[in-house]
Amino acid sequence: MTKYVYTFGNGAAEGKADMKNLLGGKGANLAEMNLIGVPVPPGFTITTDVCTLYNKLGRDYVVELIKADVEAAIAQVEAQTGGKFGDSTNPLLVSVRSGARASMPGMMDTILNLGLNDTVVEGMAKKTGNPRFVWDSYRRFVQMYGDVVLDMKPTSKTDIDPFEEILEEVKHEKGVINDNELSVDALKELVTKFKAAVKAKTGHDFPESSYEQLWGAVCAVFNSWMNDRAIYYRQLNQIPEEWGTAVNVQAMVFGNMGLTSGTGVCFSRDAGTGENLFNGEYLINAQGEDVVAGIRTPQQITKEGSIRWAALAGVSEADRAAKYPSLEEAMPEMYQALFNIQKNLEKHYKDMQDMEFTIQEGKMWMLQTRSGKRTGAAMVQIAIDMLKEGLIDEKTALLRVEPNKLDELLHPVFDKKAIKAARVLAKGLPASPGAATGQIVFFADEATEWVAEGKKVVLVRIETSPEDLRGMTVAQGILTARGGMTSHAAVVARGMGKCCVSGAGSLQIDYKARTMVVDGKTFKEGDFISLNGTTGEVYDGKIATIDPELSGYFGELMEIAEKYTRMSVRTNADTPKDAQIARNFGAKGIGLTRTEHMFFEGDRIKAMREMILADDVAGREKALEKLLPMQRSDFEGIFEAMAGYGVTIRLLDPPLHEFVPHEEANQKEMAAEMGISVEQVKHKVESLHEFNPMLGHRGCRLGITYPEITAMQARAIIEAAMNLKAKGIDARPEIMVPLVGTVAELKNQTEIIRSVAEKVFAEKGDRIDYLVGTMIEIPRAALTADHIAAEADFFSFGTNDLTQMTLGYSRDDAGKFLPDYLNRGILKQDPFQVLDQNGVGLLVEIGVNRGRQTKPDLKVGICGEHGGEPSSVEFCDKVGMNYVSCSPYRVPIARLAAAQANIKHSK
Ligand code: PEP
Numbered sequence: 001m002t003k004y005v006y007t008f009g010n011g012a013a014e015g016k017a018d019m020k021n022l023l024g025g026k027g028a029n030l031a032e033m034n035l036i037g038v039p040v041p042p043g044f045t046i047t048t049d050v051c052t053l054y055n056k057l058g059r060d061y062v063v064e065l066i067k068a069d070v071e072a073a074i075a076q077v078e079a080q081t082g083g084k085f086g087d088s089t090n091p092l093l094v095s096v097r098s099g100a101r102a103s104m105p106g107m108m109d110t111i112l113n114l115g116l117n118d119t120v121v122e123g124m125a126k127k128t129g130n131p132r133f134v135w136d137s138y139r140r141f142v143q144m145y146g147d148v149v150l151d152m153k154p155t156s157k158t159d160i161d162p163f164e165e166i167l168e169e170v171k172h173e174k175g176v177i178n179d180n181e182l183s184v185d186a187l188k189e190l191v192t193k194f195k196a197a198v199k200a201k202t203g204h205d206f207p208e209s210s211y212e213q214l215w216g217a218v219c220a221v222f223n224s225w226m227n228d229r230a231i232y233y234r235q236l237n238q239i240p241e242e243w244g245t246a247v248n249v250q251a252m253v254f255g256n257m258g259l260t261s262g263t264g265v266c267f268s269r270d271a272g273t274g275e276n277l278f279n280g281e282y283l284i285n286a287q288g289e290d291v292v293a294g295i296r297t298p299q300q301i302t303k304e305g306s307i308r309w310a311a312l313a314g315v316s317e318a319d320r321a322a323k324y325p326s327l328e329e330a331m332p333e334m335y336q337a338l339f340n341i342q343k344n345l346e347k348h349y350k351d352m353q354d355m356e357f358t359i360q361e362g363k364m365w366m367l368q369t370r371s372g373k374r375t376g377a378a379m380v381q382i383a384i385d386m387l388k389e390g391l392i393d394e395k396t397a398l399l400r401v402e403p404n405k406l407d408e409l410l411h412p413v414f415d416k417k418a419i420k421a422a423r424v425l426a427k428g429l430p431a432s433p434g435a436a437t438g439q440i441v442f443f444a445d446e447a448t449e450w451v452a453e454g455k456k457v458v459l460v461r462i463e464t465s466p467e468d469l470r471g472m473t474v475a476q477g478i479l480t481a482r483g484g485m486t487s488h489a490a491v492v493a494r495g496m497g498k499c500c501v502s503g504a505g506s507l508q509i510d511y512k513a514r515t516m517v518v519d520g521k522t523f524k525e526g527d528f529i530s531l532n533g534t535t536g537e538v539y540d541g542k543i544a545t546i547d548p549e550l551s552g553y554f555g556e557l558m559e560i561a562e563k564y565t566r567m568s569v570r571t572n573a574d575t576p577k578d579a580q581i582a583r584n585f586g587a588k589g590i591g592l593t594r595t596e597h598m599f600f601e602g603d604r605i606k607a608m609r610e611m612i613l614a615d616d617v618a619g620r621e622k623a624l625e626k627l628l629p630m631q632r633s634d635f636e637g638i639f640e641a642m643a644g645y646g647v648t649i650r651l652l653d654p655p656l657h658e659f660v661p662h663e664e665a666n667q668k669e670m671a672a673e674m675g676i677s678v679e680q681v682k683h684k685v686e687s688l689h690e691f692n693p694m695l696g697h698r699g700c701r702l703g704i705t706y707p708e709i710t711a712m713q714a715r716a717i718i719e720a721a722m723n724l725k726a727k728g729i730d731a732r733p734e735i736m737v738p739l740v741g742t743v744a745e746l747k748n749q750t751e752i753i754r755s756v757a758e759k760v761f762a763e764k765g766d767r768i769d770y771l772v773g774t775m776i777e778i779p780r781a782a783l784t785a786d787h788i789a790a791e792a793d794f795f796s797f798g799t800n801d802l803t804q805m806t807l808g809y810s811r812d813d814a815g816k817f818l819p820d821y822l823n824r825g826i827l828k829q830d831p832f833q834v835l836d837q838n839g840v841g842l843l844v845e846i847g848v849n850r851g852r853q854t855k856p857d858l859k860v861g862i863c864g865e866h867g868g869e870p871s872s873v874e875f876c877d878k879v880g881m882n883y884v885s886c887s888p889y890r891v892p893i894a895r896l897a898a899a900q901a902n903i904k905h906s907k
């Protein structure tokens with residue numbers, strides 16, 4: 001028979017820590033704490049299976065199913081506490097709390113003091129001799145139960161909470177400010193009025209029966225699994241709905257029984273910095289929700305913490321010691337007990353713990369322990385410290401750090417206090433992490449001018465194009481109204497390690513008026529805004545930022561990762577500077593240099609335009625001659641920055657129309673430069689227009705129709721490598737052909753490349769080693785990889801295009817419907833960010849396997865945006881890739897993810 005109810009108490013438990021799926025995190029840990037001798041009020045856990053049944057079959061079914069078990073469990077708690085549920089002389093009160101597999105702080109409901117009614121309250125007042133405490137507990141219970149179970153809580157922000165209204169009224173009448181100044185009679189009056197409000201709104205009396213109260217509360221917790229907050233939180237954190245929540249019913253202990261009682265939360269280490277420093281907050285004479293509610297100022301647990309707090313809050317030492325003493329000072333014995341317990345728990349769980357406790361008349365009780373949430377910096381420091389302390393081994397230390405959290409260590413971040421006070425204007429995609437504050441500019445030229453004057457700017461565009469690159473380079477951050485995670489703005493910004501929020505659809509940008517309207521406010525050029533590229537939030541005004549510290553801990557973590565990694569990590573870099581940044585982060589080679597990005601700067605765009613606008617081969621070759629030395633010197637710089645490692649340079653890829661001048665002034669300039677009429681320029685620009693440029697004249701299709709482009713690029717690459725060789729620098733070129741769909745396309749291009757290389761070797765009287773390989777980014781290429789491999793020295797999966805073409809979602813237009821797809825659960829994740837392993841991944845796997853059927857040692861990597869996304873990196877390890885390649889600032893993330901993948905796959 002399935003067991004639905006697990007009891008714990010007095011050092012025994014039916015569950016244990018590794019039963020989180022069934023008992024939820026809280027329930028499993030309550031059981032475990034009993035087993036290791038930590039004082040925990042007795043109680044029981046109703047399993048997550050029951051939640052699933054509740055959602056399917058409803059309340060009556062579930063109550064019938066577990067009624068006998070729950071009554072038996074209550075009897076056990078009664079025996080252990082000596083109280084009786086519903087009894088007026090010696091009552092047992094319980095708390096009812098949610099607890100899912102993964103912690104979802106504050107998302108679901110809790111009820112305290114359950115079991116009180118009009119007769120129990122009298123009996124309990126007599127028994128404790130403390131009517132104030134008892135009546136205070138009762139009024140809290142009626143309010144909480146009313147809100148959570150009886151739907152008394154207002155549903156909109158403008159509705160008035162009836163309980164709050166009554167409370168204010170009574171306080172006003174009695175002339176008191178704080179709740180704890182209310183007399184017993186005033187508390188009694190509150191209860192009566194609260195209950196009348198319940199009757200008025202629901203038409204029913206407040207339930208007197210303890211069991212009726214209990215079932216109401218248990219079902220309310222199950223219901224709260226499906227409330228909006230919980231659903232949203234699950235979406236954000238990818239928690240499946242099927243998991244359900246457990247319900248924990250526990251004997252109440254009271255922190256509000258007077259000055260020898262209290263309650264608080266504490267952490268075994270600092271969750272913000274990672275420092276090995278026990279810390280937390282508490283309140284004397286209070287119940288759990290008071291600490292969180294922020295009505296009273298919580299006090300620090302340790303004296304050291306208290307002194308630090310006072311310094312920040314501007315409280316004098318005398319005031320601090322008198323009004324806000326630490327637990328260490330106010331209740332030294334309780335402090336010692338708590339200190340020992342947290343040490344034990346951390347040692348037992350081998351991780352930083354986040355705990356809740358209650359002190360009832362001089363006795364310490366633990367109500368919860370769990371692994372504490374922490375910042376990226378804390379995550380790294382705690383893992384390394386625990387490794388050094390011998391608490392965990394190297395593999396565990398690596399697995400403890402969420403790769404994406406390393407991001408926080410690599411980019412400037414907002415000052416925590418400043419961000420709290422800031423107003424969110426809009427939310428877009430978190431396209432490139434980091435924090436940015438600056439004055440709005442709408443045009444790239446202005447960005448450059450303003451920055452030259454010493455200003456800090458945020459470039460705001462409907463969408464960016466290659467013409468904006470210079471403006472993007474100098475801006476603090478980039479904000480676009482359109483475009484997804486692989487839009488131009490996003491890819492370029494990530495490459496630069498620059499903060500970018502893309503696709504913020506609620507922005508109305510008017511280039512003519514130079515205004516941006518958002519959230520009802522009109523922003524002009526020069527107004528300040530701030531961006532959080534990690535969350536996608538756009539803020540009003542300036543927010544202070546601080547530079548991250550790349551502490552020694554980060555380096556130590558990377559060194560350990562290196563030991564456990566099979567795949568290597570390369571970078572996508574288009575400039576020597578980016579290559580150097582990535583190398584400093586530990587990149588071993590370049591997996592993708594997008595050569596088209598090298599033509600955006602300065603006069604190069606003119607030579608490039610001349611090439612495109614030329615009418616014949618002769619005209620193109622003339623322009624290409626101008627481009628050749630520029631390319632060669634770029635390649636030399638990149639080879640030098642990555643000396644000793646492979647550098648994959650991809651031949652020209654983008655649609656040509658992206659390069660031609662669309663603005664009148666630029667068209668005039670080009671016409672003058674080439675000695676042709678503006679009309680001719682316009683005509684050419686129009687003729688290059690494509691209905692579907694992503695599927696148009698790009699990639700190797702360009703190199704096939706204009707072989708002189710491929711020849712020029714091949715020459716620039718080989719010459720650059722040979723020039724470096726002459727200087728004693730080890731350059732290792734790998735030439736990559738983009739957008740290949742058939743082996744004949746690849747063959748066409750490799751023949752040109754190899755013949756140019758031979759020519760250069762003959763001219764220079766020397767040779768070098770080089771590779772020629774291909775992107776696999778068209779489904780047909782993956783499916784025919786066995787044929788394609790015959791012509792390729794290596795494969796690099798371009799999962800941006802492969803995703804686009806497999807799902808049939810345009811990279812440029814998917815932003816219009818993807819958010820909807822995600823909201824409706826049609827897609828679980830954005831496939832341009834997280835590799836669609838079941839679909840696109842299948843093509844990748846086929847491509848790897850078929851390629852290696854032909855060439856067993858074929859070198860295979862990935863250079864799409866997924867190469868820096870941890871779950872996709874894990875997939876790349878699984879299918880046996882040799883390397884992943886990602887933008888420079890993602891290199892550490894990919895390195896850690898690669899180590900974790902190898903640890904998991906070699907288990
Ligand atoms: C890709 O398609 O995955 C790729 C890396 O190339 P690009 O993003 O330049 O099209």
Ligand code: MG
Nearest residue numbers: 777798800801
């Ligand atoms: Mg591509």
